[in-house]
Amino acid sequence: MLFALIIIPLLAAVAILFGSPARLTALGASLTNILLAAAAVAFPVDVSLPILTDLGIHISLGLEGMNSIMLILSVIVTLTAIYSGNCPEGREKLWFSSILFISTGAIGAFLSTDIFFFYAFHELALIPTFLMIGILGRGDRKEAAWKITIYLALGSIVLLAGLLLATAHLDSFAFSDLKAIPAEHQNHVALLLIIGFGTLVSLFPFHSWAAPAYASAPVPVAMLHAGVLKKFGLYGLLRIGMVVAPEGMAYWLPWICVLLLGNIIWVGLVTLNQKRLDLMLGNSSVMHMGYIFLAIAALSANPDNSIAQPGAILLMFAHGISIALLFSLTSVIERKTGTLEIARLGGLAKTAPALAFLFGLAGMASIGLPGLANFAGEVMVFFAGFADWSPADGMGWVQVTTIIALWGVVLSAVYMLRAFRNTFQGPLVTSTQYAKDIHLDEKVPAYILAGTLLIIGIYPNLLLNLLK
Amino acid sequence: MSPHLLEFITVGFGLILLMVEAFSNGHRSRIGLIAAAGLTVILSMLFCPTPEGYEVPTWMSRFYGYDSLARFYKIIALVSTILVLLMAIDFRKVLSQYTSGDDSESGTGEFYCLPIFACAGLMWMASATDLVSIFVALELVTITFYVMVAYMRRNVGSLEAGVKYLILGALSTGFLVYGIAWLYGTLGSTHLEAITAAVHKGDFNPTFLLFGVSLILIALGFKVGAAPMQLWIPDVYQGAPTPITAYLSVASKAAGFVVLMHIIGPFLDAEATRGPVVFILLIMAGATLVYGNLAAISQSNFKRLLAYSSIAHAGFLLIGVATSDFTSVSFYLATYLLMTFASFFVLALVRSHEGSDEIDAFDGLGKRNPAVAFALTICMSALAGIPLTAGFWGKFFIFKSAITHNVSWWLIAIAFVSVAAGFYYYLKVVKAMYWNAPRRENAIVVPVTTQAVLIVLTIAILVLGIYPQPILDLLK
Numbered sequence: 022m023l024f025a026l027i028i029i030p031l032l033a034a035v036a037i038l039f040g041s042p043a044r045l046t047a048l049g050a051s052l053t054n055i056l057l058a059a060a061a062v063a064f065p066v067d068v069s070l071p072i073l074t075d076l077g078i079h080i081s082l083g084l085e086g087m088n089s090i091m092l093i094l095s096v097i098v099t100l101t102a103i104y105s106g107n108c109p110e111g112r113e114k115l116w117f118s119s120i121l122f123i124s125t126g127a128i129g130a131f132l133s134t135d136i137f138f139f140y141a142f143h144e145l146a147l148i149p150t151f152l153m154i155g156i157l158g159r160g161d162r163k164e165a166a167w168k169i170t171i172y173l174a175l176g177s178i179v180l181l182a183g184l185l186l187a188t189a190h191l192d193s194f195a196f197s198d199l200k201a202i203p204a205e206h207q208n209h210v211a212l213l214l215i216i217g218f219g220t221l222v223s224l225f226p227f228h229s230w231a232a233p234a235y236a237s238a239p240v241p242v243a244m245l246h247a248g249v250l251k252k253f254g255l256y257g258l259l260r261i262g263m264v265v266a267p268e269g270m271a272y273w274l275p276w277i278c279v280l281l282l283g284n285i286i287w288v289g290l291v292t293l294n295q296k297r298l299d300l301m302l303g304n305s306s307v308m309h310m311g312y313i314f315l316a317i318a319a320l321s322a323n324p325d326n327s328i329a330q331p332g333a334i335l336l337m338f339a340h341g342i343s344i345a346l347l348f349s350l351t352s353v354i355e356r357k358t359g360t361l362e363i364a365r366l367g368g369l370a371k372t373a374p375a376l377a378f379l380f381g382l383a384g385m386a387s388i389g390l391p392g393l394a395n396f397a398g399e400v401m402v403f404f405a406g407f408a409d410w411s412p413a414d415g416m417g418w419v420q421v422t423t424i425i426a427l428w429g430v431v432l433s434a435v436y437m438l439r440a441f442r443n444t445f446q447g448p449l450v451t452s453t454q455y456a457k458d459i460h461l462d463e464k465v466p467a468y469i470l471a472g473t474l475l476i477i478g479i480y481p482n483l484l485l486n487l488l489k
Numbered sequence: 490m491s492p493h494l495l496e497f498i499t500v501g502f503g504l505i506l507l508m509v510e511a512f513s514n515g516h517r518s519r520i521g522l523i524a525a526a527g528l529t530v531i532l533s534m535l536f537c538p539t540p541e542g543y544e545v546p547t548w549m550s551r552f553y554g555y556d557s558l559a560r561f562y563k564i565i566a567l568v569s570t571i572l573v574l575l576m577a578i579d580f581r582k583v584l585s586q587y588t589s590g591d592d593s594e595s596g597t598g599e600f601y602c603l604p605i606f607a608c609a610g611l612m613w614m615a616s617a618t619d620l621v622s623i624f625v626a627l628e629l630v631t632i633t634f635y636v637m638v639a640y641m642r643r644n645v646g647s648l649e650a651g652v653k654y655l656i657l658g659a660l661s662t663g664f665l666v667y668g669i670a671w672l673y674g675t676l677g678s679t680h681l682e683a684i685t686a687a688v689h690k691g692d693f694n695p696t697f698l699l700f701g702v703s704l705i706l707i708a709l710g711f712k713v714g715a716a717p718m719q720l721w722i723p724d725v726y727q728g729a730p731t732p733i734t735a736y737l738s739v740a741s742k743a744a745g746f747v748v749l750m751h752i753i754g755p756f757l758d759a760e761a762t763r764g765p766v767v768f769i770l771l772i773m774a775g776a777t778l779v780y781g782n783l784a785a786i787s788q789s790n791f792k793r794l795l796a797y798s799s800i801a802h803a804g805f806l807l808i809g810v811a812t813s814d815f816t817s818v819s820f821y822l823a824t825y826l827l828m829t830f831a832s833f834f835v836l837a838l839v840r841s842h843e844g845s846d847e848i849d850a851f852d853g854l855g856k857r858n859p860a861v862a863f864a865l866t867i868c869m870s871a872l873a874g875i876p877l878t879a880g881f882w883g884k885f886f887i888f889k890s891a892i893t894h895n896v897s898w899w900l901i902a903i904a905f906v907s908v909a910a911g912f913y914y915y916l917k918v919v920k921a922m923y924w925n926a927p928r929r930e931n932a933i934v935v936p937v938t939t940q941a942v943l944i945v946l947t948i949a950i951l952v953l954g955i956y957p958q959p960i961l962d963l964l965k
Contacts, residue, residue, distance in 0.1 A: 038863070043891055072956055076889075080955075137885075141876030151916060155924045163924065167913075174912040178905045181885075185892045 022061050023068050023082035026092070027142075028352075029053055030099070034121035043113035045105070047121055051100040053130070058096040062089045062487065067134070078194050083134040085196070085486040090334050090485035091131040091249075091256055093484075094341045097473060098248045099124040101466030105349040106240035107356060116157065117156040119149035119240045127249045131256065136184055136197040139261075140177070143221075143253050147173060150242060158237040163440050165230075165237040172220060172230035180217025186210050197265045211269025214262045215277065222254035223307045224314060225283030232303030237356045238351040245298075247306045248345035252337045259330060260360060265319055270321035277318045278422040284311030284426065289432035298351050298361040301440060305387065305433060306344045312402050313337055315419075315426055322419045326408050331485050332401025338484060339386070339394035339477065346383040346470035350376065353463050354444070357456040363440055368449035373458040377445040379467045384441050386474045388433040389469045403427065492555045493545055495563070495668035496532060496613050502527050503605035510598040517594040518578045521601035525574040528608065533566040535560060551680060552622035553613075554817045561819055561963050562615030562747045565826060569740040570608035572830045572942065574601060576732040579936045584730060600640055604736065606635055607633040614744045614776060620669045621750055627665070627712070630744060631658050634737065639727040642872040657721045661711035664704050670745060671701030685755035688762060706769060712745030714738075715803045716776035723784075725887035726796035731840055734792060735833035738799045743752050743822045746806060749816050757813045770811035778804030782910040791836055792846040792912060795829070798872060799808025801907060805887050808904060816964050821883035823960050824953065828871040828880055832945040834939050836866045842933050848918055853927025862922045865949045871950050872916040874908055879953035884908065 033050035037043045061084060069081035084092065099120070122145060129142030147170060149474040155166035187210045188194055190202040202210060216227070223231035231251075235243040262270060270277075288308040295301035316333035319326050353376060355361050358369065368378035386393035389400075406423030459467065477484055506527070509522050545553050577584065577791055578601075581594060588596035610629030617623040635658065639651025673679050675698045676687040687693065711718040726734045753770075756762040781801030788794040802825055809818040836846065838861065843850040855862040871880035935943075953960060 073958060073960075073961070094810075141881065144876040147875060148866065148919070151919070152923055155920060170916060171909070171913060175909045178909050180903065181888070182892075182905055185889055189889070189893045 022057060022066060023132055026057050026061065026096075026132065027082075027125055029057070030121040030128065031143075032127045034118040034125065035187045035221070037114055037118040037121070040114075043117040044108075046200055047103045047117040048100075050121060051096065051103055054175045054377060055096045055100055058092050059088055062093065063130070064342065065089070070090070072137075076194070077192070079135050079306070080133075080138050080375075081135045081195065082132040082194075084132070086132065087256065087260060087330075087334055088131045089487045090484050091252060091339050092128065092285050094252070094338050095124065095127045095131060095249050097469065098244055098341060098345045099128075101345060101349060101469055102241035103321055104462070104466035105244060106352050112157060115152065116239070116241075119153045120245065122146065122149040123242065123245045123250065127245065127253070130253050136188060136194045136196070138256070139196075140181060140184060141184070143250070144177060146245075146250055147177075150238075150246065153242045154234060154238045157239045160237045161233065162237045162438050165233045168230045169234035172227065176217055176220025176227065178217075179213055179220065179380075183210055183213030183217050184261070186213065186482045187261070191265070196260065199261060202265050207266040207269030208272050209269070211262065211266040214258065214266065215270075215273060218254035218262065219280070220254075222251055222310050222314075223308065224254075224282075225280045225287060228284065228288060228307045228310075230302055231307045234246050235296065235303035235306065235340065235348070236299040240348055243303075243348045244345040247303070247348065248341040251306070251310070252341055255317070255333065255337055258317055259320070259333060263317070263324070267321070267324050269312055270317075274318060274321050275418055277314060277321065278418045281311040281314035281318060282422060282425055282484065284308055284314065285429035286432070289429050289436075293432060293436050298354065298363060298366075298440060299348075302344065302347050302351060305436065306340070308429065308433065309340050309344075311389070311426065312399060313340075315422060316402045316405055319408070319419050320423060322417060323409060328401050328404035328406055328408055331488055332398055334488065335477075335481055335484060336395065336398030336402055337435055339398045339474065342473050342477075343383050343386040343395055346467060346474070347380070347387060349463075349466055349470070350380045350383060352379075353459055353467075358452040360452050363443045366444040367447040367453060368445070369453045369456060370445035371449060372453055372456045375464070376459040379459065379471055381441055382471050382474070384437045386478070388437045389430060391478075392475075394474045394481065396478060397481040400432070454485070491543065491647050492535070492560070492624060493549060493553055493587050495534060496609050496616075497845075498534075499531055499605060499609040500529070503602055506605065507599070507602045510602060514595075517598045517601065520598055521574045521578040524605055525571050525578075528567055528571050528574070528605065528847075532564065532571070534909075535563055535567065552619045553616050554618040555616055555954035557752075557964060558747070558815070558819065559616045561823075562743060564613045564744045564963065565823060566608050566611035566615065566740055569736060569743070569830065570611075570827055573604050573732045573736045573740075575938050575942055576735060576830075576834055576837055577601060577604075577730075578624045579939050580730065580732055580841065582841055583613065584641065587644040589645065591750060600730075603637050607637070607736070607740070611740055611744045615747050617748070617751070618681050620672065620681070620752070623751070624665065624669065626646040627744075627748065629679055630741065631662070634658075634733070634741065637733045637736070638725060642734070643728050644728075646728035647730065648728075650725040653721050654725045654729075656698045657711065657718070661708045661718060664711075665708035668701045668704030668708060671697060671704065675701060681751060681755065685758070685944070688755050688759040691759075691761050693845065695761065698762065702753075702756060702762070702766060703769060706749075706773065706916050709749045709752070710773060713742050713749065713803045713806070714745075714777075714800050715773050715807055716780050716800075719777065719800050719803075721910065722800055723793050723796045726799070727792045727846070728788065730831060731792070731837040731846075732951070734795075735830055736793065739826045739829050742799065742803065743826070744875065746810070746818060746822060749810060750818065753810065754813075762806075767811050770807055771896065771900050771927060774804050774811060775903050777801070777807060778903050778907045782907040782914075785914045786910060790846050790849055791848050791851065791918065794918070795832060795836070798911070798914070799829070801911065804907065805878075805884060805904065808891050808896065808900065812890045812894040812896060814886070814894075817883070817886035817890055817963070819964055820886060820957070820960055823963075824871070824879040824883045824950075826869045827946050827950050827953070828878075831864060831868045831943060831950065832872070834943055834946070835861055835868070838933065838935060838939055848921050849928070851918060851921045852925040854933070857927050857929075858930070858933040858935065861933065861943065863920065864943045866919050867947050867950055869915040869918050871954070873911045877951075877954045879950045879957065881954065882957045
């Protein structure tokens with residue numbers, strides 16, 4: 022069953038290349054995948070096929086809790102990504118097969134319980150992303166495509182070095198054999214993993230590829246990348262980094278704290294200054310990665326921290342869903358009004374109330390309004406900063422960072438509410454005067470994502486129970 | 490079938506084919522088909538089980554050994570020669586244009602026979618166990634290549650390539666002979682087994698020995714395309730007929746590496762010489778990686794790009810040699826064969842259609858022939874070392890052994906940066922195919938042979954990318 026989750030989108034992508042009806046095949050594959058994922062999460066059966074017995078490399082797939090949540094995120098975002106965006110006439114093959122290839126890479130990486138294939142599947146997304154942004158992107162598409170490709174390639178290479186160094190001391194590639202490596206090597210491994218995974222997650226200062234790439238990428242690619250693929254790095258740090266090099270992670274704790282504040286505060290301020298909706302969302306997604314790193318920092322400082330990991334996972338899920346929804350709606354706005362310049366929009370709520378409602382919901386979710394999924398995640402992360410802490414200990418790195426990071430919430434509230442006000446409220450302008458409301462076809466993905474935010478926001482245990 | 494007969498059969502087959510060529514008229518490319526078919530038969534003989542208790546007969550056992558490594562490199566030699574012949578058949582238009590001058594194929598007959606002799610030399614090299622037989626086999630290959638590189642005699646580029654290859658080849662031969670002389674003088678034998686024993690005994694002057702080893706390393710650096718003897722590669726690769734470029738880049742390199750492993754093996758084994766020899770190899774590897782990758786970045790000609798990429802790959806392979814991980818090196822070479830030949834097949838195709846090797850001749854290939862563009866995308870990804878292609882496993886094994894052997898960190902850093910640089914210059918080709926608008930709209934028609942070979946190679950790259958065990962089994 023787990024194999025099918027990878028093979029179905031892959032076969033569908035190949036079938037599309039060979040001429041089967043693109044959109045229909047893609048939709049069929051992603052719907053089947055959602056059903057399969059639900060079944061797999063309900064009745065998990067691990068599978069494993071030996072590839073290189075000498076080195077102990079297997080294609081092994083399994084669900085361990087954390088990755089069940091990531092799997093659910095992947096299949097939901099894939100389905101909605103296929104529904105979203107505007108495929109240019111005559112480019113259906115490239116468009117839909119790329120989405121499916123990227124999705125295959127993400128699902129494969131999250132399902133793998135073997136370091137080799139965990140790494141290998143992630144790279145599957147590289148070439149389709151390069152082609153999609155380069156051919157069908159907007160604006161500075163060529164520069165953005167090169168930038169994201171080179172950054173991700175460099176990040177992956179550093180990551181590969183770290184993983185190889187770790188496995189050299191483990192003599193195994195299986196997740197089940199992961200354990201702390203000898204102390205004298207932990208610092209190197211942790212550094213390589215932080216830089217490697219960090220680049221993939223757009224950790225400050227390796228983040229500059231992300232916002233322009235998301236802004237110029239076709240919408241489904243932006244949704245999949247910002248929503249799903251980027252979480253690969255965080256998942257890797259939690260699943261591998263914290264296990265093989267806990268002391269190394271603790272050693273680099275001050276650096277992690279400083280860099281994550283770079284994400285939250287620096288990139289937060291950059292986000293405040295954006296004049297276009299897509300660039301603002303791109304930057305905000307970089308900024309929000311800082312919160313998840315905060316959970317990782319809390320976990321590095323205190324491996325017994327019991328709420329840091331669930332908080333991180335929940336926030337990853339919630340952010341993935343909310344950013345995908347925002348990107349999807351942004352493309353709707355562009356289609357209706359022909360622009361994404363915030364200054365040239367206004368009053369859209371009058372002509373497109375449903376769109377305004379959905380965008381408002383997604384925006385509120387992303388800034389952490391209670392009742393929506395992100396809130397539960399953010400609160401857990403902030404609490405994790407102070408878990409097991411008593412005033413007598415004095416303030417440590419994590420506590421100080423948490424306090425500063427809380428200001429990030431204010432920053433996101435400012436830019437998101439301002440963007441909402443300027444886009445949807447105020448007087449109608451030329452671009453919004455004759456805009457139509459969101460169409461049924463565009464509503465489907467939006468309601469799926471918004472519903473997920475709402476359900477998880479009200480009852481986060483639905484996901485958190487999977488971690489047990 | 491006794492394996493030691495295979496070289497004789499190959500040479501005999503080549504001689505017969507030359508006679509056939511001389512006394513027949515008509516389509517010369519048929520000779521190529523016969524040659525490829527004959528070599529396929531010889532290849533199938535290699536896969537037959539060797540007779541029970543087989544040993545190389547005593548009269549040739551001093552010069553000739555047969556083990557799984559030798560068998561592996563014979564397979565590589567045969568497969569690449571067959572591919573070269575098939576490529577040459579579809580390349581005949583360009584070939585005859587620059588040979589007879591009247592567009593007839595009358596001057597191209599030998600072109601299909603010469604690779605057979607080179608192949609015999611390559612097969613012998615894989616089995617050679619004495620410095621003298623290594624030298625003779627190497628010269629058989631090199632001299633054949635002198636002719637083949639300059640074969641398009643009405644093309645200035647090809648002639649220039651021929652001269653450059655001849656002069657530098659002769660120079661490297663000089664280095665090799667001189668190095669062998671120093672080894673013989675120091676250790677008292679040219680037989681590799683005797684050399685191993687002498688090195689382990691430790692009764693020699695290390696300065697003289699290392700001097701000899703360095704000379705040999707420089708000479709073999711020429712064969713494999715490693716710094717400091719890599720300068721000939723771009724010009725010769727660009728000027729030579731495309732099938733021969735592919736041949737040089739794969740078979741000649743593989744043979745260079747098998748000789749390198751045979752000769753250097755004993756010195757890497759022995760405590761007394763390991764340190765300095767590894768040091769020299771690592772310096773060579775580092776310089777080769779830096780040179781190959783930096784120079785590749787700015788290339789706008791696809792053939793030159795592949796030339797620099799072949800230098801870069803030699804750098805990775807040298808790391809494998811330095812860590813004594815000969816299995817990884819052999820594996821890497823096998824995957825390198827697949828991806829390089831597939832790329833050259835596409836290049837030869839585009840060259841025949843567009844008359845140009847520049848990267849912009851590939852503009853819009855994604856529209857003009859999506860299948861070929863897709864295959865080349867796979868090849869470029871594999872050469873760049875993207876996971877789930879065969880190319881990644883090669884790099885993965887090399888890096889793994891570099892890290893487990895604690896090779897100095899600066900070299901590993903250079904190697905990793907090289908991989909990242911590779912992403913850029915290989916993707917430049919992918920970019921040209923899909924991003925850029927085609928210069929002409931007409932579809933590119935693919936000849937049947939090229940089509941079949943491309944399909945097989947692409948599938949092999951993908952399948953081995955997930956399941957590499959078959960190649961490793963051949964090495965056992």
